[in-house]
Amino acid sequence: MADTAKAKGGGTAGSTGGRRRSRKDDTSSRLADETPETLLDFYRQMLLIRRFEERTGQAYTQARIGGYCHLNLGEEATVVGLMQALRESDYLFTNYRDHGYAIGKGMSAREVMAELYGRSTGVSKGWGGSMHMFDTKTRMLGGYGIVGGQLPLATGAALAVSYRGGDEVVMCQMGDGTTNIGAWHESLNIAALWNLPIVYVVINNFTGMGTTVERSSAEPDLYKRGSAFRIEGERVDGRDVLAVRDAATRLVEKARSEQRPYLLEATSYRLKGHSVVDPAKYRTQEQIEEARANDPVLAFEHRLEQAGILTEDKKQEIAESVRAEVADAADFAENSPHPEVSTLFDYTYATPVANESRRMPADPVFAE
Amino acid sequence: MSVITYRQALRDTLRAEMHRDENVILLGEEIGVFEGSYKITEGLLNEFGERRVRDTPIAEEGFVGAAVGAAMLGLRPVVELMTINFSLIAIDQIINHAAKIYGMFGGQNSVPMVIRTPGGGGQQLGATHSQNIELFYAFVPGLKVLAPSTPAEAASMLRAAIRDDDPVLLLENLGLYNTKGEVPDDDESVAEIGRAAVTREGSDITLIGYSRMAALGTQVAEALAKEDISVEVVDLRSLRPLDRQTIVDSVKKTGCAVVAEDDWLTYGIGAEIAASIQEGAFDYLDAPVRRVAMAEVPLPYAKPLENAALPSTESVTTAIKETLSAVGKRVG
Ligand SMILES: Cc1ncc(C[n+]2csc(CCOP(=O)(O)OP(=O)(O)O)c2C)c(N)n1
Ligand SMILES: [Mg+2]
Numbered sequence: 001m002a003d004t005a006k007a008k009g010g011g012t013a014g015s016t017g018g019r020r021r022s023r024k025d026d027t028s029s030r031l032a033d034e035t036p037e038t039l040l041d042f043y044r045q046m047l048l049i050r051r052f053e054e055r056t057g058q059a060y061t062q063a064r065i066g067g068y069c070h071l072n073l074g075e076e077a078t079v080v081g082l083m084q085a086l087r088e089s090d091y092l093f094t095n096y097r098d099h100g101y102a103i104g105k106g107m108s109a110r111e112v113m114a115e116l117y118g119r120s121t122g123v124s125k126g127w128g129g130s131m132h133m134f135d136t137k138t139r140m141l142g143g144y145g146i147v148g149g150q151l152p153l154a155t156g157a158a159l160a161v162s163y164r165g166g167d168e169v170v171m172c173q174m175g176d177g178t179t180n181i182g183a184w185h186e187s188l189n190i191a192a193l194w195n196l197p198i199v200y201v202v203i204n205n206f207t208g209m210g211t212t213v214e215r216s217s218a219e220p221d222l223y224k225r226g227s228a229f230r231i232e233g234e235r236v237d238g239r240d241v242l243a244v245r246d247a248a249t250r251l252v253e254k255a256r257s258e259q260r261p262y263l264l265e266a267t268s269y270r271l272k273g274h275s276v277v278d279p280a281k282y283r284t285q286e287q288i289e290e291a292r293a294n295d296p297v298l299a300f301e302h303r304l305e306q307a308g309i310l311t312e313d314k315k316q317e318i319a320e321s322v323r324a325e326v327a328d329a330a331d332f333a334e335n336s337p338h339p340e341v342s343t344l345f346d347y348t349y350a351t352p353v354a355n356e357s358r359r360m361p362a363d364p365v366f367a368e
Numbered sequence: 369m370s371v372i373t374y375r376q377a378l379r380d381t382l383r384a385e386m387h388r389d390e391n392v393i394l395l396g397e398e399i400g401v402f403e404g405s406y407k408i409t410e411g412l413l414n415e416f417g418e419r420r421v422r423d424t425p426i427a428e429e430g431f432v433g434a435a436v437g438a439a440m441l442g443l444r445p446v447v448e449l450m451t452i453n454f455s456l457i458a459i460d461q462i463i464n465h466a467a468k469i470y471g472m473f474g475g476q477n478s479v480p481m482v483i484r485t486p487g488g489g490g491q492q493l494g495a496t497h498s499q500n501i502e503l504f505y506a507f508v509p510g511l512k513v514l515a516p517s518t519p520a521e522a523a524s525m526l527r528a529a530i531r532d533d534d535p536v537l538l539l540e541n542l543g544l545y546n547t548k549g550e551v552p553d554d555d556e557s558v559a560e561i562g563r564a565a566v567t568r569e570g571s572d573i574t575l576i577g578y579s580r581m582a583a584l585g586t587q588v589a590e591a592l593a594k595e596d597i598s599v600e601v602v603d604l605r606s607l608r609p610l611d612r613q614t615i616v617d618s619v620k621k622t623g624c625a626v627v628a629e630d631d632w633l634t635y636g637i638g639a640e641i642a643a644s645i646q647e648g649a650f651d652y653l654d655a656p657v658r659r660v661a662m663a664e665v666p667l668p669y670a671k672p673l674e675n676a677a678l679p680s681t682e683s684v685t686t687a688i689k690e691t692l693s694a695v696g697k698r699v700g
Contacts, residue, residue, distance in 0.1 A: 146464045
């Protein structure tokens with residue numbers, strides 16, 4: 001079994017042995033069970049998110065990207081592992097830390113970068129920005145900037161699936177801090193009452209913006225917090241892409257076959273500040289070193305190298321193709337058009353309506 | 369034509385729309401077994417079963433948000449909020465989510481849902497249960513807000529709301545549920561959202577209202593007709609979009625206006641109407657626009673205090689007569 005902790009619905013789980021995980025890089029998931037292609041594919045996806053996010057941070061500092069900007073740096077194994085568990089037809093809702101998920105669910109790096117640049121070629125046509133990646137085709141139904149906002153929505157999406165007797169599952173990602181908001185309690189209760197096919201995934205990076213889990217959650221073992229609703233929870237090591245994939249797949253398939261909600265907590269290290277502008281001064285030197293030592297991309301790289309799967313040539317080749325993809329995405333974004341101001345009133349209503357205001361700020365209300 | 373109550377008109381329309389479209393489902397507290405706090409959903413659980421008529425836990429944010437999510441996948445949920453006061457628990461899902469999803473994601477995904485909820489004071493329910501806060505929602509682009517004042521409007525607006533692809537808040541009114549009016553048999557009329565209506569023609573003064581105040585306005589106009597005062601009544605019907613043109617056209621004809629609103633005056637809906645009138649009919653105005661609105665207090669329980677604080681036939685009548693005498697028109 002994976003080194004996951006489990007909480008039964010209604011019961012209490014055994015001790016999980018403290019909050020910090022061991023630094024050993026051993027996991028239950030054996031490399032030998034995987035094809036080299038799969039492993040290299042995961043590695044490439046993780047590296048793509050890493051380089052994409054680094055490039056995003058850079059573009060942000062150069063004021064090519066505006067607004068708030070939260071990166072998945074340090075969470076690459078979690079993101080890629082989770083996305084392997086979903087079918088194309090499954091739905092995904094996330095919080096604002098969504099770039100990696102958008103790419104992982106199938107959006108192109110180009111369209112995601114263009115959205116960050118606010119261009120009309122972006123996934124949300126430049127209307128959403130960093131926190132609001134959305135694509136009906138790949139069924140990623142939104143990054144959401146209001147903490148907890150995605151939970152009732154995802155729960156309702158699962159209601160629609162259940163109402164129609166479909167076999168899709170909804171995955172609803174959130175951060176550790178989100179387990180304290182009312183929407184968490186209301187949504188999990190509804191999902192359990194109505195037997196909805198949804199997996200709530202808590203990315204525990206140990207902190208909200210700067211407030212730690214211990215200082216914000218009275219039950220800091222977050223995977224246990226489904227117990228109040230008899231929702232079974234598991235904790236998985238989010239540094240380990242295979243362990244995440246296995247745990248997520250297991251819960252997603254259970255949600256699908258049993259038509260009921262599950263909860264997965266993935267422990268993860270945020271390598272940088274809460275958002276690009278956050279210097280994370282509240283972190284101790286020890287914490288910074290711990291996060292670096294737990295870099296999931298480097299760890300996976302070493303494992304693959306040690307197993308002889310990632311050769312030096314292959315490593316170069318992947319690095320180069322990822323570099324090229326990110327550079328291409330940034331070029332594409334840079335050279336894409338800004339949305340036309342004439343489209344300002346295109347998306348207020350889906351059904352056109354009489355007397356909809358199309359006034360510009362200085363216009364009189366009644367233009368003769 | 370049949371004469372039915374506002375309540376009956378809503379119930380009949382819900383039932384017919386559920387028969388017409390399998391995607392229409394009802395969600396709300398106590399709407400099934402209990403048949404609704406105000407019995408709008410009476411009989412519907414029996415007829416359609418639990419799959420389509422869902423009693424929710426007391427979790428306004430959770431179930432309103434779930435309706436938004438279900439609508440994103442193409443269902444057409446009709447949510448009942450017991451009263452508009454409780455919408456405050458769900459306001460994040462209404463304003464930050466329902467109203468934003470279509471635009472914020474570049475028009476990819478519409479949110480075809482309805483929130484039905486009554487406002488209205490005058491029931492001795494005290495301060496937290498008697499508010500008229502439709503303004504909060506009428507303020508927000510992305511939402512459509514309808515306020516029927518008669519059974520016929522309730523039916524045609526609910527039909528329009530359910531068939532529309534955007535989130536619509538249908539403002540009902542506790543004081544109107546038992547009022548009666550004519551509704552066509554086999555009614556299929558669909559209100560046009562975004563349109564006000566002149567519900568009574570007149571020449572001396574324009575009276576603008578919505579929901580209970582439009583109904584009350586009609587009574588006032590009828591009474592004043594006996595005194596030879598000719599009041600034109602504009603029923604706003606749609607609070608967003610707001611049909612300014614109909615208001616202004618009427619004021620251009622009469623030269624003066626009274627706005628009757630059940631909410632608080634400062635920053636209220638009447639303020640927006642008055643501003644629109646000065647912008648669109650400044651040269652036609654013979655007197656300042658007069659507003660009749662609730663006293664600016666948390667509404668008290670005791671009947672004499674509650675009555676005094678709410679707009680009434682008397683206060684609207686007084687405002688009309690005072691405006692007319694300021695203009696120098698004869699007052700009966
Ligand atoms: C309702 C709400 N309150 C506060 C904020 C500001 N805020 C943005 S992110 C954040 C921390 C969230 O932490 P967590 O859920 O752990 O997610 P993480 O950023 O760690 O991925 C806060 C407080 C917000 N966006 N929404
Ligand atoms: Mg966090």
